[in-house]
Amino acid sequence: xxxxxxxxxxxxxxxxxxxxxxxxxxxxxxxxxxxxxxxxxxxxxxxxxxxxxxxxxxxxxxxxxxxxxxxxxxxxxxxxxxxxxxxxxxxxxxxxxxxxxxxxxxxxxxxxxxxxxxxxxxxxxxxxxxxxxxxxxxxxxxxxxxxxxxxxxxxxxxxxxxxxxxxxxxxxxxxxxxxxxxxxxxxxxxxxxxxxxxxxxxxxxxxxxxxxxxxxxxxxxxxxxxxxxxxxxxxxxxxxxxxxxxxxxxxxxxxxxxxxxxxxxxxxxxxxxxxxxxxxxxxxxxxxxxxxxxxxxxxxxxxxxxxxxxxxxxxxxxxxxxxxxxxxxxxxxxxxxxxxxxxxxxxxxxxxxxxxxxxxxxxxxxxxxxxxxxxxxxxxxxxxxxxxxxxxxxxxxxxxxxxxxxxxxxxxxxxxxxxxxxxxxxxxxxxxxxxxxxxxxxxxxxxxxxxxxxxxxxxxxxxxxxxxxxxxxxxxxxxxxxxxxxxxxxxxxxxxxxxxxxxxxxxxxxxxxxxxxxxxxxxxxxxxxxxxxxxxxxxxxxxxxxxxxxxxxxxxxxxxxxxxxxxxxxxxxxxxxxxxxxxxxxxxxxxxxxxxxxxxxxxxxxxxxxxxxxxxxxxxxxxxxxxxxxxxxxxxxxxxxxxxxxxxxxxxxxxxxxxxxxxxxxxxxxxxxxxxxxxxxxxxxxxxxxxxxxxxxxxxxxxxxxxxxxxxxxxxxxxxxxxxxxxxxxxxxxxxxxx
Numbered sequence: 001x002x003x004x005x006x007x008x009x010x011x012x013x014x015x016x017x018x019x020x021x022x023x024x025x026x027x028x029x030x031x032x033x034x035x036x037x038x039x040x041x042x043x044x045x046x047x048x049x050x051x052x053x054x055x056x057x058x059x060x061x062x063x064x065x066x067x068x069x070x071x072x073x074x075x076x077x078x079x080x081x082x083x084x085x086x087x088x089x090x091x092x093x094x095x096x097x098x099x100x101x102x103x104x105x106x107x108x109x110x111x112x113x114x115x116x117x118x119x120x121x122x123x124x125x126x127x128x129x130x131x132x133x134x135x136x137x138x139x140x141x142x143x144x145x146x147x148x149x150x151x152x153x154x155x156x157x158x159x160x161x162x163x164x165x166x167x168x169x170x171x172x173x174x175x176x177x178x179x180x181x182x183x184x185x186x187x188x189x190x191x192x193x194x195x196x197x198x199x200x201x202x203x204x205x206x207x208x209x210x211x212x213x214x215x216x217x218x219x220x221x222x223x224x225x226x227x228x229x230x231x232x233x234x235x236x237x238x239x240x241x242x243x244x245x246x247x248x249x250x251x252x253x254x255x256x257x258x259x260x261x262x263x264x265x266x267x268x269x270x271x272x273x274x275x276x277x278x279x280x281x282x283x284x285x286x287x288x289x290x291x292x293x294x295x296x297x298x299x300x301x302x303x304x305x306x307x308x309x310x311x312x313x314x315x316x317x318x319x320x321x322x323x324x325x326x327x328x329x330x331x332x333x334x335x336x337x338x339x340x341x342x343x344x345x346x347x348x349x350x351x352x353x354x355x356x357x358x359x360x361x362x363x364x365x366x367x368x369x370x371x372x373x374x375x376x377x378x379x380x381x382x383x384x385x386x387x388x389x390x391x392x393x394x395x396x397x398x399x400x401x402x403x404x405x406x407x408x409x410x411x412x413x414x415x416x417x418x419x420x421x422x423x424x425x426x427x428x429x430x431x432x433x434x435x436x437x438x439x440x441x442x443x444x445x446x447x448x449x450x451x452x453x454x455x456x457x458x459x460x461x462x463x464x465x466x467x468x469x470x471x472x473x474x475x476x477x478x479x480x481x482x483x484x485x486x487x488x489x490x491x492x493x494x495x496x497x498x499x500x501x502x503x504x505x506x507x508x509x510x511x512x513x514x515x516x517x518x519x520x521x522x523x524x525x526x527x528x529x530x531x532x533x534x535x536x537x538x539x540x541x542x543x544x545x546x547x548x549x550x551x552x553x554x555x556x557x558x559x560x561x562x563x564x565x566x567x568x569x570x571x572x573x574x575x576x577x578x579x580x581x582x583x584x585x586x587x588x589x590x591x592x593x594x595x596x597x598x599x600x601x602x603x604x605x606x607x608x609x610x611x612x613x614x615x616x617x618x619x620x621x622x623x624x625x626x627x628x629x630x631x632x633x634x635x636x637x638x639x640x641x642x643x644x645x646x647x648x649x650x651x652x653x654x655x656x657x658x659x660x661x662x663x664x665x666x667x668x669x670x671x672x673x674x675x676x677x678x679x680x681x682x683x684x685x686x687x688x689x690x691x692x693x694x695x696x697x698x699x700x701x702x703x704x705x706x707x708x709x710x711x712x713x714x715x716x717x718x719x720x721x722x723x724x725x726x727x728x729x730x731x732x733x734x735x736x737x738x739x
Contacts (some may be wrong), residue, residue, distance in 0.1 A: 501541025
């Protein structure tokens with residue numbers, strides 16, 4: 001057994017403690033140092049008998065985590081104390097109550113949050129992973145510093161993973177790449193994100209990792225010389241302008257080189273922008289932007305920029321608070337080089353993320369992008385309808401997503417993830433705006449709800465109090481916020497309509513001498529080839545299941561022998577009626593027209609009463625099958641006219657032997673419920689106009705229609721076009737002219 005030199009070990013631990021105080025990003029007061037020393041003493045004593053797998057004293061781990069928290073993340077004394085104590089409650093007899101008595105409520109709250117996360121990690125298996133990550137993120141509701149300390153803990157674990165078994169290395173590294181690296185990225189901890197990704201790759205793809213590392217070492221001298229050449233050229237011009245600055249070379253991370261090789265299907269030598277140059281300049285807050293663009297001008301005087309690869313995150317900072325100018329220029333030897341331009345303040349925010357962001361936040365009244373993001377995350381976490389796997393996938397996608405910047409009609413800037421649609425924008429304004437969205441205009445032009453936005457777009461949302469989301473909307477959005485809101489509304493609407501549908505179904509079955517019961521519901525679900533009783537009640541509620549279909553079900557339930565003869569008689573009667581109908585249509589008495597102005601519309605003859613030319617009839621506008629024509633004395637007539645009076649149309653048979661003219665109209669606008677009915681009503685309100693055909697197609701809230709009308713002259717047609725334009729939702733009406 002290896003003999004331990006305790007005296008040497010204690011000296012090393014005390015040296016680490018001094019280093020911790022020295023490297024702290026925050027200015028520590030005497031009170032802060034007292035708190036940290038107390039936490040150090042308590043934790044050291046609590047862990048004194050514990051060892052890591054490597055054999056070293058366990059306490060080296062919490063002090064290493066505290067150093068990352070203090071220097072790389074830049075948190076203050078409370079978080080440093082919590083980092084020192086983060087494993088105490090889990091691994092020793094000390095309780096949260098003890099921590100609160102010794103250190104106060106804040107430190108205790110952070111340690112409790114970290115203890116909960118540790119429990120989650122130990123319980124984790126494949127089926128529980130998504131739900132456990134969600135639980136872990138719930139700690140954001142208490143204090144975001146819990147997650148920041150956890151990221152520091154994960155970084156040190158990754159840095160000391162060599163002593164673990166292979167299967168544990170792969171499991172921990174995969175978790176790191178799956179959730180911790182994206183989380184660090186989203187919190188603006190880019191330096192830690194790169195370390196986590198590189199270490200994750202080291203254990204998940206060791207051969208590829210070692211190959212890239214060896215090639216970076218081989219080319220290091222060449223790359224250093226190249227960066228020096230570019231830097232020397234820029235220094236001469238920057239010095240002439242009396243700017244205070246430093247230039248740093250920044251090689252690309254191992255993981256980002258790997259990602260580029262994989263995405264582009266190229267080898268190491270074919271990845272051209274493997275390094276970047278960073279210019280960090282001193283500036284007063286008032287001159288920051290001016291000096292950034294001055295440096296941009298100097299850089300582009302010497303090297304030709306790629307216009308498509310300019311990133312201005314000074315005018316529009318990322319939601320993490322990140323600000324910089326990124327310019328990709330063609331350097332010597334025909335190589336692309338990225339030049340990053342940042343002030344010292346911007347550089348601190350880029351390095352420290354959350355902590356520096358708050359250090360520089362002026363006034364504290366304006367809600368920052370990071371605050372907004374944290375609030376959205378909390379909102380998503382608290383949504384009981386969200387499936388855990390969907391949540392983690394959406395969350396992970398949104399963590400890494402690039403940003404675009406768009407404008408409201410008043411010129412206010414909004415940040416959205418790349419790939420966001422105009423409907424996503426509506427939900428980003430407010431959930432009530434989102435669910436009432438009828439249409440969207442981008443840069444003044446009406447676009448579908450699934451129109452993908454680009455940076456610089458100006459979006460106007462058109463709302464209606466009568467608008468409701470449809471199931472298709474889930475395909476029109478990319479952000480988890482919009483998806484969650486749409487799902488919630490759809491679930492509420494479905495349940496409400498299903499409740500009404502159940503009552504309607506019970507009444508209709510009563511007329512057919514059938515009592516609604518569980519067995520009847522199951523039979524109906526099978527009869528209509530549905531999955532659940534909810535599907536059945538919902539379809540009845542929206543009118544998708546008609547009386548005749550229920551009669552067919554009732555007939556199926558009755559005696560099979562009698563039912564056979566009934567169907568035979570019905571088919572014979574129907575065939576006879578069809579023959580009569582065909583004979584009459586061969587004469588002039590062949591046209592069915594609708595409304596006071598006798599419009600010609602597409603229709604179907606109802607099978608429940610089989611009307612023929614000459615019968616007194618009426619039209620009924622169905623949900624899915626257009627207009628169905630019923631006889632005035634149809635068995636369903638009273639029910640239809642009392643319950644659905646607004647869907648009844650006058651109808652009669654006439655002689656069609658008059659000569660008129662045909663015109664075809666193209667109509668575009670926002671898709672709304674009952675649009676066909678509105679169009680037919682407006683056209684029928686115009687005297688001497690008949691519809692020959694009508695076809696409407698919709699996509700993501702936009703409809704395109706083609707209507708052929710029969711008119712007596714051009715004046716009537718012009719009046720008709722003007723009236724159609726007045727319909728709510730119609731954007732354009734144009735006439736088609738054939739050559």
